[in-house]
Amino acid sequence: MNPDLLHQILDDLHEHRVSVSEAMNRLRTLPFEDLGFAHVDHHRHLRQGAPEVIFCAGKTPAQVTAIAARILAGGSNVLATRADDRIYEALRPLHPKAVYNPAGRLVTIQIYEPPPLKGTVLVVSAGTSDIPVAEEAAGTARALGSPVDTLYDVGVAGLHRLLDKAECLFKARVLVVVAGMEGALASVVGGLVAKPVIAVPTSTGYGASFGGLSALLAMLNSCASGVSVVNIDNGFGGGYTAHMINLLGEENEERISHAVPAGREPHP
Numbered sequence: 490m491n492p493d494l495l496h497q498i499l500d501d502l503h504e505h506r507v508s509v510s511e512a513m514n515r516l517r518t519l520p521f522e523d524l525g526f527a528h529v530d531h532h533r534h535l536r537q538g539a540p541e542v543i544f545c546a547g548k549t550p551a552q553v554t555a556i557a558a559r560i561l562a563g564g565s566n567v568l569a570t571r572a573d574d575r576i577y578e579a580l581r582p583l584h585p586k587a588v589y590n591p592a593g594r595l596v597t598i599q600i601y602e603p604p605p606l607k608g609t610v611l612v613v614s615a616g617t618s619d620i621p622v623a624e625e626a627a628g629t630a631r632a633l634g635s636p637v638d639t640l641y642d643v644g645v646a647g648l649h650r651l652l653d654k655a656e657c658l659f660k661a662r663v664l665v666v667v668a669g670m671e672g673a674l675a676s677v678v679g680g681l682v683a684k685p686v687i688a689v690p691t692s693t694g695y696g697a698s699f700g701g702l703s704a705l706l707a708m709l710n711s712c713a714s715g716v717s718v719v720n721i722d723n724g725f726g727g728g729y730t731a732h733m734i735n736l737l738g739e740e741n742e743e744r745i746s747h748a749v750p751a752g753r754e755p756h757p
Contacts, residue, residue, distance in 0.1 A: 522559055526552055529559045538736070539633050540565035542725070545572045545596075550579035557598065558583055567598035568632045570625065570725050593624030593724065595632070603634025608662030608738045610635045610731045613651075613678060615644030615668035618693045623667040625724030626689060626731070630665075633732040645673045658682050663734045665727040669693025672704030679713025685734050688718045689727040 501507045520532030534540045540560055545553050553576050557567045561583060569576060577589040577596050584598045610630045614623040620641055631637045638661065643651040651658075651674075658664065658681055667689040668674040675688035688711070690704035698704065701721035708718045719726040 524555055524559065527556055529556055529563075531559075531563045531565075534563075534565050539729075539732075540567075542629075542729075543567065543569040545569050545576050550575050554579045554583065561598065561600060564600070566600055566603075566632065567596070568629065569596040570594065570629070572596045590624060590628045592621055593626075593628040594621065595625060595628040597628070597632045599632070606635055606735055608635070608735045609660065610637045610663055610665065610728070610735055611657060611661035612637060612639045612665045612667065612728070612731075613643060613658075613674065614639075614641045615666075615670065615672075615674040616693065617642050619667045619669055619691045622689060622691045622722050622724040623665075626665045626667060626728035627724075629725050629728030630732045630735075633729065635732045635735045643674075644668065644670075645677055648677070651677065655681065658684075662738050663687070663731045665689060665724075665731050667691060667724065667727070668708075669701060669704050670695075670698060672707040675708045675716055675718075676711040676713045679711060679716040682715075684715070685731075686713070686716045687727045687730055687734075688716050689724055690718070690721050692722055 520530070522529045522531060530541045543553055543556050553569060557569065557580055560567050569580065571594050572589070573594065580596050580598065581587045584600065586600065587596060587598045589596050612623050612627040614620055623639065623641060627637045627639050638657060640654055640657055643654065658678060661684060663685045664678060664682065665687045666675040666678050669691035670693065672690050675686060679686045688708040690701045690708055692701035694701070694703065705718065705721055708716065719730065
């Protein structure tokens with residue numbers, strides 16, 4: 490359930506605008522709702538700051554639609570990953586704000602705008618073939634409320650392409666680096682910036698890449714400090730983690746601003 494909606498229910502109860510029984514009726518689906526084939530976790534928004542995300546792979550359009558309808562009824566936004574055209578067509582009637590990102594295989598329904606953040610998540614891809622995973626990461630972070638920039642096809646085979654955009658790397662608060670083949674781009678970026686780097690290996694590559702295993706192992710063995718790794722093709726995990734780090738940065742900025750005496754600015 491959207492925390493703002495819960496706050497409104499509690500406020501209405503406190504001000505005697507609703508009865509205890511009416512408030513209980515509105516809260517009856519907390520912490521979860523049993524749909525038979527799924528238990529929709531309405532409490533996740535309160536625990537983690539973001540609603541449950543629907544992983545569409547293996548689910549029928551009818552199942553995805555039923556879950557999304559209950560998430561919307563709880564006042565939360567919908568993010569559906571690994572979606573295809575059939576899923577999108579099933580979700581479209583639920584709300585006019587349903588948007589499909591075919592490259593990232595994402596469907597979003599934003600019924601409210603998340604609080605804006607100052608920090609930027611930069612998603613970097615080594616090659617054009619890595620863009621689907623990169624778009625999943627970018628779309629996930631964006632749906633959760635992080636400003637997102639993208640920098641695509643700047644792999645190490647043409648390193649000048651990356652260095653030409655170095656200023657973009659330096660301005661981001663957290664970076665998601667998506668690469669297949671030998672996965673070297675994450676180490677290169679990690680050696681350039683003083684920011685967290687989330688490496689996402691992709692299954693892009695020839696036979697000896699073993700479906701992304703080569704990139705995964707290379708990223709796990711990176712000599713660059715500050716590089717963390719998620720699973721193969723897990724753009725969602727990379728984007729979600731980047732957003733969480735971005736949120737922590739927001740809190741730290743507030744703490745710094747409160748600790749600095751009036752008339753002085755924190756050291757950059």
